[in-house]
Structure formats: structure tokens, C-alpha cells
Amino acid sequence: MTKNRLTKTLRALVATAVGLVSLGVGTGAVALDSSPSGTTANEAGRAAPAVAPAAASVEDVTVEINQSASFLSGAEAMTLTVTIDNSTTSDLPAGTLDITSGTQPIDSRKALTEWLSGAGDVASDRVLTSIPIPVLEPGGRHTITPITVSAELLGLPAEPGAYPIDASYTSADTVVGDSETIVHRPDGATDNPLGVAVAAPITAPPSTTGLLGADALALYTSPSGVLTRQLDGLIDRPVALGIDPMIIASIRALGNAAPASAVNWLDRLSRATNETFPLQFADADASVQAQAGLPGLLNPTSLLYSMEPENFVEEAVPDAEPTDPDEPANPAPTIAPTTTPSPTPGPAEPTLPTLAELTEWQYTSAGIVWPDDGTVQAADFPVFSASGATTTVVSSTNVTSEGGYTLGAAGTNGDASVLVSDAAASDALRQAATAITSDEQLDALATLAGHLMVIAAEPNAPQRTLMLTLDRGWPPTGSRLSDAITALMAMPTVAASALSAAAAEEAEAVIITDLPQGPDRIALVKRLHTREASLAAFSTMLDEPALLTGRERAEILALLAVAWRSDSEGWARAITAHDTATTRTLDSVSIAETSPILMVSNQSSLPFSVRNEYDLPVTVVLQASSSSLKLSVDSSVTQTIAANARESVRVPVEARLGNGEVTVRLQLYSPQSAVIGESSLVPVTVRADWEGIGAAVLVALVALLFIGGLIRTVHKRRAERRIPADTYAGTDMDANADTDATTDTDATPAAHADAGER
Incomplete structure (x- = not known):
């Protein structure tokens, strides 16, 4: 592991002195078992500048030791490679690299931690070379490279252990170095077996959708996909797998539309010999749920929203009829029966799998909760227990004990059982599994070997099994992950152990060191929970509320994935986008x-418009109330509004106690009395007496029209009597001659009137 550090004053002086001597004798004086060769980005013969530049910042100069093996065994040798990087903006003057080691093993975790961090009192005074x-x-x-070292050259005694080695680079006023350990296991040494159990999560990259779609599954389960890399590196290895049920449900929810690679991946997982246990759905972070005040850990409620019936239609495979060997190849045609054949039944309605069927799996263990490292507090355990958890995985940074040695896996905190993962050793294993080169x-494996050797040699420590965990990262290749596990199990003193066996060992009492999550993260989780309750009330307008509530719960669980903790900015954006979508849904109905209404009758049905911009039909109850006794509302009205539509809802009302201005308050409810949206106030002008006035006016108009018609008829008849009789005769004879028609006696008065006018 690379570290920058200022060496102690005395050590810096010694290193500088040795470096000055080495400059006088050249590189030939620094050979160990074989002469190391130096490669540099600078020209080898470049002269030092006449004036030395200012001292570089130590943080911008790094030294790194890399070992060719994680431990020395017997008379074998290993090679070291030391790399110096200058990330400053100025030249570093010519200097020296001093490599030293110690001949006494590091005897405690505290001393090892201090040594690896560049501090402490570990002796590293054996000068190996100065370059x-x-x-x-x-x-x-x-x-x-290469710098070849052996146990003899290092002066190591016949005692197994982790021995210090150090590389210190001095250039003018800049002194930086890297501290590592070399694990030595001499021939004939008696091992002190240390059981090691490993747990690894099988998870997908974080998302916001609640379930993985076909495209994402095809990508993740492709030959180079993250799920394939995990499974390739861990399947049938001594590693317990914590499986995210969301992955299993996502594949099954697609039915016949699931990618073939995903189906094959799930089949491989089902045949794995590893121990298995379920994570929270979507690997939701358990500790933040408890610290947000939830009474229990969240679980999915329904995945019905994600399934398409056509993907679950079973394809009929016709049964092959047996062939009679005695039957001729071309039988004689038979006469078809004259009876009418029965109609072929249509395909049956497909049955969609239930939530239990989508998430069912044959786990070897259950009841394990695995929060993120260093996020648990003692008050979380009652919430875990109420959710059915029997064991909680916690990091060693989250607990303390009185033993004075490294804790084994099995522990208890009051009535709660815990599995303690060693933080430093787990971190080294994770670096080895995710290393690019x-x-x-x-380098990571050498650090891990040092930790395990020191743990195995701790005095007064009981026989115990250590637990190591991989994190929610993804290896660059499955082989890199597999190599890390193989190297771990080949280390001195390590004996592979099952997680169930580690959990069954005698537990040691531990004290939880409260490490709560950040208040901003907790506040966002509280908001998600509150908004979910609002959506649950909104869903009671739907014929199938689970289509909304199931999706919301799955999406919340996805947003609580532990993997989001390493991307706080991305998580904040995802939460904001989800909150915006929730607001849009709640405001969709x-x-x-409504414009002011003029009511001119005693009884009426006032029209009010209700809009539904949601993708499903909703059933609403419109409740109206009046601000005055002048208007009485008879009852509420229940009506179904089509998806993405606006419809008018008519509310019966009755005018009472005169006229005037009235305000009608409108409120939408679901059929289960949940309040939907904000209330609305509509002004109504009541003019109920206008109905009587209008009727009187209408009657008066009808009467006037009747009287006018009667007067006109009387005037016409009087005019007819004043016309001479012979006028009628002449007129009638002329009319008969032209039309040859029968005389209409009813039309005669009108004809006389016309003649009189002429």
C-alpha cells in the first residue's frame, strides 16, 4: 500500500548520510542478490541544476513498494519493485532511495497499523541498500526493479511473523517513504491455524427503477458484465454469498422476455455450492432506515406493475405421436367424418407470479442484515429484530471489546447477535479483488498477509474464526477476484471456514460504538417515507392500488441501496428526480x-370539472359544501374519470332563504375517504326568484300574442262582410276557369278580403 510520510528526524539524517555516500560510490554498491536496474522518465545522465529548486510538497511525491509474492516461505526469495513519482510542477534534485528492514516481527495489530501508516516505534534499522x-x-x-530479497539477506530469524520493510526517498528537503511488511514462514514452522470466513455481496449497480429491465440485465449478465464477473470469481469458492433478491425478481418478472444470458446466469447461481443468504431487497441500507425512525425495515409489497401478461403465456408444444413400425410409410387416405368438429379452445388467461414466487430462493441461511460498514448504532438493533433479523454484520470499526486482541466473527451485543468483519484485513482483500494490475x-495481498500473520500470533487470543467481507464494488475481471480468494486461502496460518461455522462459535460480548449516518441522508429517507404515505392515499382512487404502491416501494428500496453511499451527488440527483415524479403524480388529479356560476332556479345541478392526468382511470368523490344557508348541497357525487381526461361532475344543489352571493367549497376524496389534492372555492350567485319572474314574463308574452291574433282575426272578418256579393262571383268564376279545382269554402273569406283590398 502506498503512503507518503515524513520520517523521523534521526532516520532522515541517517538516510541522507547514506545517500551522500552512495552518490560517491555509484550504483554498483547497492546490489543485493542481483543488481537492481533503474528506469526513469528522465535522461539517465542529466546533470543536477546549478541551483536546487525549492523543496517539493511531500503530498505530491510518492514512493511505493510492490512485492512479487505475499509471503516468503523457506529458502525462497522474492523481488521488490520500488517506484518514485514526482507529481509536482518542478524538478526534484538528485537524491537517494534507502531500503531498510527489521529483524523483529510486529507483535500487535496496533503496532502494525501504526507502521503501515508511517508512524509507531517498529524498528527498521537493517540497511539493505542505498540507491x-x-x-x-x-x-x-x-x-x-528487480530488488531480490530472501530471508537470509533480510536476517530473519526462524520465527514466523510479519517483518517490517521500508523504502525512504530523500531529495534535498523532501523525505518520503513507504512502509510495508514481509510475511515470513520458515520451513518446519508450526502453524497457528486461523479460521477465515469470507462473505461477498451479489449486487447490481445502483438504480432508481426498483427492478432491472431487460437491457440492464442483458448488459450485467453478458460475458464481461458485472454480475457475470462476480459469479465467475466467487462460484463454488469458500465464500458465502449475500444475494440481492431484486436481481432474482427482475429476471423472473420478465417472464419469456428475460434475456437468455440472465436466465443462464440465474441457473448457474442456483447450482452454486456456496453458502447463501438474502440481502435486503435492492440491497437497501438497513441502518439508515432504522435511524430515520421507521418501525421496521422496508420490504417490497407488490411487483405487479412490472409484469406483462403476454410474457407469461406458455407456448404449447404438440405431443409427438408414436410411430407404428408396422404401419406403411404412405397410408391410404381416410374419409373425414361428417360430424362438425368441436371448436378449438382459445389460450387461457396467463397467471402472473406472486411476489413470493418472484423472490423465492433456497438460501442456506436467513435472518442476516448487512448494513454498510461503520454506519450502525445500538438503537438500530430493535428495528432489525422487529423485522425478523437474527444476526447483523458489523465492521470492527463499529465495535469494541475488552479482550485486547482481534475479535473473531461471532459476537453479541445484549440480546443481539453480530458477525464482526475485520475492517483492515477486509479492506486489503477488497483492494486485491478490485486491483487493475x-x-x-x-501489494494488497502482501498487506493482507501481514494482518493475518499478526492476528494469528496475538498472545492470549482464543481459537477463533476471522470474518472478511468484500464490498459493493465490482472486480475488473472475474479472474482477478478468483485469484484474490485463491491467494488468501494459500496464506500461512489461514484455514478456510464456512460463515455458518464462524457464526456458531462461542460468541464474545462486544460494545457497539455508535456511528450514525449523516443527518442530511436521514432527512431524505424520512421524506421518502412521508411521500410514500401520500402516494398510498392517492392510490385508493385506483382499481388496483398495488400498481402504484408496489412501484413506489420498489423504487424507494432501490434508492436506499448501499452502493449509492459512494456516490452522494448522484444519489441526491436521483432523490430529487424521484421527488419530482411523486409530486407530478400527486398533482395529476x-x-x-371553475368560473363563477349564476344559479337562477330553486333546484339545479352545478357542473364542476375534474381532470385526471394520471395513466390509469381514477374513481373520485366530489364533496361540495356551501358557505351560506341560501344554498343547500344535497350529497357528494362519485364518478370515474378516464385516464388522461377531463370530465364534468354535476353536483345537485337547492336554493333556500332568498338570493345572494354564496361560496361553494369543493374537495376531492377517494372512495376510502382519503383527501385528494387541494380544495377549491367557487363563487355562486343565487337568483332563485328569477325563475318565477321569467315564467310570468313568458306567460304575459304568450297572452299578448294570443290577444293580438284574436284582434287581427276579428278585423279580417269584418272586412269580408263589407265586400259586394258580385265581386265574389266574378272572382270565383275566373278562379274555376284557371285551376279547374273545387272551391274551398274555408278560403272564401280570405279571397273576399283580397278582392276588397284590390
Whole structure:
């Protein structure tokens, strides 16, 4: 592991003195078993500048030791590679690299931790070599390799242990170094077996959808996908798998539409010999739920929203009829029967799997809760217990004990059982599993071997099994992860153990060191929970509320995934987007703005518009109330509004006690009396007496029309009597001659009137 550190004053002086001597004798004086070669980004013969530049910042200069093996065994040798990087913007003057080691093993975890961090009192006073380093340009790198070391050269005694080794680089006023350990297991040494149990999560990258879609599953289960890399590196290895049920449910919820690679991946997982246990759905962070005040850990309620019936239609496979060997190849045609054949039955309605069927799995253990490292407090355990958890995985940074040695896996905190994972050793294993290069992996494995050797040699420690955990990261390749597990199990003193066996050992009492999550994260989880309750009330307008509540719960669980903790900015954006979508849903059903209404009758049905911008039909109850006794509302009205539509809802009302201005308050409810949206106020002008006035006016108009018609008829008849008789005769004879029609006696008065007018 690479570290920058200022060495102690005395040690810096010694290193500088040795470096000055080495500059005088050249590189030939620094050979160990074989002469190391130096490669640099600078020209080898570059001269030092006449004036030395100012001292570089130590943080911008790094030294790193890489080992070719994680431990020395017997008379074998290993090679070291030391790399110096200059990340400053100025030259580093020519300097020296001093490699020293110690001949006494590191005897405690505290001393090991301090040594690896560049502090402590571990003795590293055996000078192995001093190597001149040329001028390093800005951004330059100098690598010294190979430096071959053996137990004899290091002066190691015949005692197994983790021994210190150090590389210190001095350039002008800049002194930085890297401290590592070399694990030595001499031939004939008696091992002190240390059981090691490993647990690893099987999880997908964090999302916001609640379930993985077909495209995501196809990507993750492809030959180079993250789920494939995890399974390739862990399947049938001595590793307990914590499986995210969301992955299983996502594949099954797609039915026939599931990608073939995902189906095959799930089949491989089902045949694995590993111990298994379920994580929270979507690997939701358990500790933040408890600290947000939830009474219990959240679980999915329904995944009905994600399934399409056509994906669960079973394809009929016709049964092959047996062939009679005695039957001729071309039988004679038969005469079809004359009876009418029965109609072929249509396909049956597919049955969608239940939530239990989607998430069912044959786990070897259950009841394990695995929060993120360093996030648990003692008050969380009652919430875990209320949710059915029997064991909680906690990091060693989250607990203390009175033993004075490294804790084994099995522990108790009051009535609660815990599995303690060793933080430092787990971190080294994680670095080895996710290393990009082989050198990085070997460096991490060397650090891990040092931790395990020191733990195994701790005095007064009982026989116990150590627990190591991998995190929610993803290895670059399945082989890198597999190599890390293989190397771990090959380390001195390590004996592979099952997680169930580690949990069954005698438990040691531990004290939880409260490490609560940040208040901002807790506040966001509280808001998610509150908004979910609002959506639950909204869903009571739907024929199938689970279509909304099931989706919301699954999405909340996805947003609580532990993997989001490493991407706080992305998580905040995801929470904001989800909150916006929730607001849009809650605002999708409301009373549309209504203009003032004029009511001119004693009884009427006032129209109010209700809009539904949700994707499903909703059933609403419109309740109206009057601000005055002048208007009485008979009852509420229940009506179904189509999806993405606006419809008018008519509310019966009755005018009473005169006229005037009245305000009608409108409120939407679901059929289960849940309040929907904001109330609305509509002004209504009541003019009930206008109905009587209007009727009187209408009657008066009808009467006037009747009287006018009667007067006109009387005037016409009087005019007819004043016309002479012979006028009628002439007129009638002329009319008969032209039309040859029968005389209409009813029309005669009108004809006389016309003649009189002429």
C-alpha cells in the first residue's frame, strides 16, 4: 500500500548520510542478490541544476513498494519493485532511495497499523541498500526493479511473523517513504491455524427503477458484465454469498422476455455450492432506515406493475405421436367424418407470479442484515429484530471489546447477535479483488498477509474464526477476484471456514460504538417515507392500488441501496428526480379551475370539472359544501374519470332563504375517504326568484300574442262582410276557369278580403 510520510528526524539524517555516500560510490554498491536496474522518465545522465529548486510538497511525491509474492516461505526469495513519482510542477534534485528492514516481527495489530501508516516505534534499522536517484522532472517516474530479497539477506530469524520493510526517498528537503511488511514462514514452522470466513455481496449497480429491465440485465449478465464477473470469481469458492433478491425478481418478472444470458446466469447461481443468504431487497441500507425512525425495515409489497401478461403465456408444444413400425410409410387416405368438429379452445388467461414466487430462493441461511460498514448504532438493533433479523454484520470499526486482541466473527451485543468483519484485513482483500494490475493486487495481498500473520500470533487470543467481507464494488475481471480468494486461502496460518461455522462459535460480548449516518441522508429517507404515505392515499382512487404502491416501494428500496453511499451527488440527483415524479403524480388529479356560476332556479345541478392526468382511470368523490344557508348541497357525487381526461361532475344543489352571493367549497376524496389534492372555492350567485319572474314574463308574452291574433282575426272578418256579393262571383268564376279545382269554402273569406283590398 502506498503512503507518503515524513520520517523521523534521526532516520532522515541517517538516510541522507547514506545517500551522500552512495552518490560517491555509484550504483554498483547497492546490489543485493542481483543488481537492481533503474528506469526513469528522465535522461539517465542529466546533470543536477546549478541551483536546487525549492523543496517539493511531500503530498505530491510518492514512493511505493510492490512485492512479487505475499509471503516468503523457506529458502525462497522474492523481488521488490520500488517506484518514485514526482507529481509536482518542478524538478526534484538528485537524491537517494534507502531500503531498510527489521529483524523483529510486529507483535500487535496496533503496532502494525501504526507502521503501515508511517508512524509507531517498529524498528527498521537493517540497511539493505542505498540507491542513487537521478533528477526527477515534473510528472516524472523512476522505477527500481528487480530488488531480490530472501530471508537470509533480510536476517530473519526462524520465527514466523510479519517483518517490517521500508523504502525512504530523500531529495534535498523532501523525505518520503513507504512502509510495508514481509510475511515470513520458515520451513518446519508450526502453524497457528486461523479460521477465515469470507462473505461477498451479489449486487447490481445502483438504480432508481426498483427492478432491472431487460437491457440492464442483458448488459450485467453478458460475458464481461458485472454480475457475470462476480459469479465467475466467487462460484463454488469458500465464500458465502449475500444475494440481492431484486436481481432474482427482475429476471423472473420478465417472464419469456428475460434475456437468455440472465436466465443462464440465474441457473448457474442456483447450482452454486456456496453458502447463501438474502440481502435486503435492492440491497437497501438497513441502518439508515432504522435511524430515520421507521418501525421496521422496508420490504417490497407488490411487483405487479412490472409484469406483462403476454410474457407469461406458455407456448404449447404438440405431443409427438408414436410411430407404428408396422404401419406403411404412405397410408391410404381416410374419409373425414361428417360430424362438425368441436371448436378449438382459445389460450387461457396467463397467471402472473406472486411476489413470493418472484423472490423465492433456497438460501442456506436467513435472518442476516448487512448494513454498510461503520454506519450502525445500538438503537438500530430493535428495528432489525422487529423485522425478523437474527444476526447483523458489523465492521470492527463499529465495535469494541475488552479482550485486547482481534475479535473473531461471532459476537453479541445484549440480546443481539453480530458477525464482526475485520475492517483492515477486509479492506486489503477488497483492494486485491478490485486491483487493475497484478502489481496492485500483489501489494494488497502482501498487506493482507501481514494482518493475518499478526492476528494469528496475538498472545492470549482464543481459537477463533476471522470474518472478511468484500464490498459493493465490482472486480475488473472475474479472474482477478478468483485469484484474490485463491491467494488468501494459500496464506500461512489461514484455514478456510464456512460463515455458518464462524457464526456458531462461542460468541464474545462486544460494545457497539455508535456511528450514525449523516443527518442530511436521514432527512431524505424520512421524506421518502412521508411521500410514500401520500402516494398510498392517492392510490385508493385506483382499481388496483398495488400498481402504484408496489412501484413506489420498489423504487424507494432501490434508492436506499448501499452502493449509492459512494456516490452522494448522484444519489441526491436521483432523490430529487424521484421527488419530482411523486409530486407530478400527486398533482395529476384535481379540480379544474371553475368560473363563477349564476344559479337562477330553486333546484339545479352545478357542473364542476375534474381532470385526471394520471395513466390509469381514477374513481373520485366530489364533496361540495356551501358557505351560506341560501344554498343547500344535497350529497357528494362519485364518478370515474378516464385516464388522461377531463370530465364534468354535476353536483345537485337547492336554493333556500332568498338570493345572494354564496361560496361553494369543493374537495376531492377517494372512495376510502382519503383527501385528494387541494380544495377549491367557487363563487355562486343565487337568483332563485328569477325563475318565477321569467315564467310570468313568458306567460304575459304568450297572452299578448294570443290577444293580438284574436284582434287581427276579428278585423279580417269584418272586412269580408263589407265586400259586394258580385265581386265574389266574378272572382270565383275566373278562379274555376284557371285551376279547374273545387272551391274551398274555408278560403272564401280570405279571397273576399283580397278582392276588397284590390
